[in-house]
Amino acid sequence: MLIDKMITLENVWFSYEDEHYVLRNISLSVCEGVTVIKGPNGSGKTTLLKIASLLLKPKKGHVIVEGTSFWSASRSVREKLRRKVVYVHEKPYLFKGTVYDNIAYPLKIRGYDLSRVVDVAKEFGVGKILNTNVNELSAGMRQLVALARTFVFKPKYVFLDEPLANLDDENKSRIIRIIEKYARKGIAIVVATHMNINFRKEIVSKIAFMNNGVIVKVSKYK
Amino acid sequence: MEGLYQEVLAITLRTLWISGTATILAISWSIPLSLILISSKNRISIFIQDFFNALISLPTVVLGLALYLILSKSGPLGFLGLLYTPLAISIGQSILITPILVSMITSSFQKLRDEVWETAITLGASEFQASIALLREGTLLLIRAILAGFNRAVGELGVALIVGGNIKGFTRVLTTTIALELTKGNFELAIYLGIVLLTLSTIVTVAIRSLGLRGAYR
Numbered sequence: 001m002l003i004d005k006m007i008t009l010e011n012v013w014f015s016y017e018d019e020h021y022v023l024r025n026i027s028l029s030v031c032e033g034v035t036v037i038k039g040p041n042g043s044g045k046t047t048l049l050k051i052a053s054l055l056l057k058p059k060k061g062h063v064i065v066e067g068t069s070f071w072s073a074s075r076s077v078r079e080k081l082r083r084k085v086v087y088v089h090e091k092p093y094l095f096k097g098t099v100y101d102n103i104a105y106p107l108k109i110r111g112y113d114l115s116r117v118v119d120v121a122k123e124f125g126v127g128k129i130l131n132t133n134v135n136e137l138s139a140g141m142r143q144l145v146a147l148a149r150t151f152v153f154k155p156k157y158v159f160l161d162e163p164l165a166n167l168d169d170e171n172k173s174r175i176i177r178i179i180e181k182y183a184r185k186g187i188a189i190v191v192a193t194h195m196n197i198n199f200r201k202e203i204v205s206k207i208a209f210m211n212n213g214v215i216v217k218v219s220k221y222k
Numbered sequence: 223m224e225g226l227y228q229e230v231l232a233i234t235l236r237t238l239w240i241s242g243t244a245t246i247l248a249i250s251w252s253i254p255l256s257l258i259l260i261s262s263k264n265r266i267s268i269f270i271q272d273f274f275n276a277l278i279s280l281p282t283v284v285l286g287l288a289l290y291l292i293l294s295k296s297g298p299l300g301f302l303g304l305l306y307t308p309l310a311i312s313i314g315q316s317i318l319i320t321p322i323l324v325s326m327i328t329s330s331f332q333k334l335r336d337e338v339w340e341t342a343i344t345l346g347a348s349e350f351q352a353s354i355a356l357l358r359e360g361t362l363l364l365i366r367a368i369l370a371g372f373n374r375a376v377g378e379l380g381v382a383l384i385v386g387g388n389i390k391g392f393t394r395v396l397t398t399t400i401a402l403e404l405t406k407g408n409f410e411l412a413i414y415l416g417i418v419l420l421t422l423s424t425i426v427t428v429a430i431r432s433l434g435l436r437g438a439y440r
Contacts, residue, residue, distance in 0.1 A: 054339055082345040093337040096359055106345040149345065 006031045007052055007157055007188070012048055012061035022047050024213045026061070028188055030157060034183045034203050037192040045088070045192035046161055048210065052190065053087035053159040054078075082191030083110070086155045090162040092146030094134040099145050102134060104154055107154040116152055124148035125174060139166040147175065151182055158182070159190045164197065197217070230414050234422075237395040240308050240382075241375035244315030250373055252323035253364070257353050259328050260335045271328050277321035282380030289314045289385045306387035311395070313379035319371035326367035334360050366433045373426040377419065396422075 001093040007030040014023040023044050028035075032053060039045050050056040051063060054070055054123045063070045073081070094102050103117045103126075129137070137145065143166045146177045150158055163179070164172045176197060183189050183203045191197065201221065209217040242290045259267045278364040291297050293305040304310045338359045342352035357364065379397040386393035388402060 053344060082343065085344070086346075087340075087344045089337075089340075093341045095338070095341070095355065105256060109342075109345070109347050109351050153346065203385060 023045035247316035286384030
């Protein structure tokens with residue numbers, strides 16, 4: 001396992017404000033393939049995802065991104081590393097405007113060519129609604145747009161918080177296929193869920209079981 | 223009668239100009255300050271937010287007095303010669319409405335911050351780009367805060383009277399004229415000006431309310 005293709009959490013503790021610790025002594029590495037984090041609501045999955053996706057700073061412990069201790073690095077290094085990582089909320093926020101505007105956003109801020117937008121939108125089943133205002137979308141469609149926006153710029157690490165929560169069966173299957181496809185391409189994808197998701201076994205690198213702020217078990221497949 | 227209308231119009235336009243300038247001045251530092259406070263969720267930023275919340279109810283005469291002492295000839299900024307000028311009123315009003323702008327922007331942007339900031343940052347935006355996204359997403363909330371600040375500036379009396387001096391044709395604004403005309407027993411002009419002030423205030427209040435509703439149903 002190459003260290004330059006990994007995000008590693010080392011003995012991470014976290015609390016909001018001065019409350020009790022919601023994560024306690026978490027150690028986990030994220031590498032190519034799909035990592036599933038399973039656990040009941042309130043077990044700390046979302047907080048763990050936000051720490052691993054570099055949005056929250058742990059109170060104790062380290063987040064190592066490709067060999068660099070993220071929170072000890074300079075601001076410019078942090079921004080560079082952050083651009084490889086995406087976190088998608090269970091109820092994702094879409095910016096004002098059209099579906100196209102949202103999918104194009106990560107490309108625009110990077111100064112990338114926008115030609116991929118249409119293809120990616122089609123792949124995620126939102127190709128026909130590119131000019132629709134996001135206020136008119138259902139929760140399921142919003143999720144699909146958010147996922148299209150995530151994969152459009154080919155990130156290295158993707159953290160999905162309950163990605164199937166708002167979807168019907170057809171779209172659930174679509175998203176599972178897409179996650180598997182991008183995982184095969186070498187993207188490290190972490191899926192936090194309380195549901196049973198049937199990924200192909202060769203895609204899943206590990207399943208971590210969480211309860212009450214700790215990882216109680218890790219099953220490794222690779 | 224025509225002279226009365228002209229006088230009312232001139233005073234109204236001057237009031238709008240002075241309070242508009244004050245609002246623009248206040249915006250220039252309140253928005254960056256609010257964004258800094260929103261982006262840094264630490265104890266110092268919470269303390270500063272609480273401080274500005276407390277300053278919302280600052281009496282205008284106290285602020286006027288403080289500014290008078292600073293801007294008068296013997297004061298530390300007396301050499302600028304700003305006392306009894308429209309700019310002095312604008313500066314005073316801009317200080318007066320800064321707590322309103324900061325408090326309204328920080329409190330109304332707090333929820334948006336969690337959603338927009340986090341989304342923009344995780345999609346690869348720099349902090350500056352995330353700030354732009356936040357302002358764009360919160361345009362209605364921003365306009366609402368600005369209108370509330372402007373409304374407060376237009377309706378205040380203490381600062382305009384103390385540092386403006388109520389000089390006819392120069393620093394005389396709606397509120398100071400109403401106060402003066404009342405003491406002179408000239409109720410006709412005072413009532414006209416009162417109606418104008420009330421109309422301005424109502425228009426701005428209705429605009430704030432409708433923007434708030436639009437924001438709520440987004």
